[in-house]
Amino acid sequence: MGKGRAPCCDKSQVKRGPWSPAEDLRLIAFIQKHGHENWRALPKQAGLLRCGKSCRLRWINYLRPDVKRGNFSEEEEDAIIKLHQTLGNKWSKIASHLPGRTDNEIKNVWNTHLKKKLACKDDGEHSEGDESKGSSSTSSTSSSSSTIMSSGKRALEMELDEQKYQGFSTKKPRILENEEDSSPRGVSNNQFKPAMKPNELSSSSFSSNNSSITNSSQADVSEPDGEKTGSFFNFRGRYSVRNSLEEVNKPEEIVAEIPFESDYDFWNMLDSLSSFQSSGIQLQNVEAGQSSRFGDAYNNIAEVENNKWLRYLENELGLDATKDENHNLSKNAAESTIVPENFQHGIPLKPAEVHPGTVGNFHLWPSL
C-alpha cells in the first residue's frame, strides 16, 4: 500500500492537455525569475495548476530559449540516423548531439519521417538521389560528436532560410514548397507562431545554478544569429489556438484554473521581465565571452520592445483588463494595445530584422 512510488501529483487537481499561452507565459516568467530548482514545487509557486512533470516537459521541449524549432535539415536527419545506428533509441543522447533539438522532437521525427525514409532506402536502395548524396559516406562522422555539431551548425544556417518561410505557421506544413501564402485550412499565415525572443537567454543564463536540462544544446546557444535557434514562444506546434483563447476568455475558468487576479507577484514578474531579461543578455554575453558592446543598446531596445510586447500579449490574452481591474498596473495606457513594431497587422515581420538581443520578436496567436 504505502509502498511504491507516490504519484507525482494529484491528477484530479491538475490541469492537463495543451498549454495555453497564459500558462506558458506564467511558467516562463517564473523560471526566469526563480529558475527551476524544484519542478515539483514549481507549479504551486508559479500559480500553475499543472504537475511539475508537465511543467518540466513544457519548459524543456518548448519554452526553453535555446530550443530550435522548424524542420530538420538534411544534415540533422543524417546525424540522427547515424546516431541512432550507434545509440539506438537513446533519444536524449541523440539530442545532446543536435543543438537545440529535444529528445521528444527527435523521437517524433524518427518515428514519423526517418523510419519511413530508411525503409524506403532499404527497399529502393539508391532511388532517392539527394538522400544518398550527403548522408552516407561523405560526412560519415560515424560518431564524432563535434563533427556532427558542426554540421548541425551548418544545418542551422541553412535552416534560417527555411524558417523564414515556415516559421510563422502554427504547424509545420506538410508540403513545404509553394506554401508561402497558401494558408492551410483554418490557419492563416498570420496565424502567429510566437517567436518572441525574450532575448535568447541561454538556459545557462538564468538557470545556471540549477539547470538540470540534459540537452546539451547549450553549447550552441551563444550563436549570435538572432532568429535561428529557438526562442520562447517559437512555437510551431498546434497551440490549440482556439482552446487557448477560449480558455483565457473564460473568466470563470481562469479563476478556477489560473488565479491571475490574485497573483500580484505574477504581474510584478511580468513587469520586471524585461529588465531581468536584459540583464540576462549581459550575463550571457559575458559568460559566453562574446562582445558585450551591444549590451546597453540591447537593454534599451529590449526593454522597450519587451514592454510593448508584454502589453500586447496581455491584451491579446485578455489579461489586460483583468490586470487593470485588479492591479492598476497599467503604466502607460498608450502602450496597452500597441503591437510591437515587428509584429504588425497580425503579421510578424522578419525575425532577422530584430536585433538578436531584443524581445520584440515575438509572434502570437491571432486575435480571433
Place this chain on the structure above:
DNA sequence: AAGAATTCCAACCGCTATATA
C-alpha cells in the same frame, strides 16, 4: 463540400536512475 483516412506531434504515462534523509 463533406466525410473518411492518414499524418503528425504535444503531452502523458510509467519506469529507471539518482539524490537525500
Place this chain on the structure above:
DNA sequence: CTATATAGCGGTTGGAATTCT
C-alpha cells in the same frame, strides 16, 4: 542499508491538421 522524493528518459496515445476520396 532502506525508504522516499525527484528528475529524467523512452514509449505511447489523443486529437488536431491535413490529405484523400
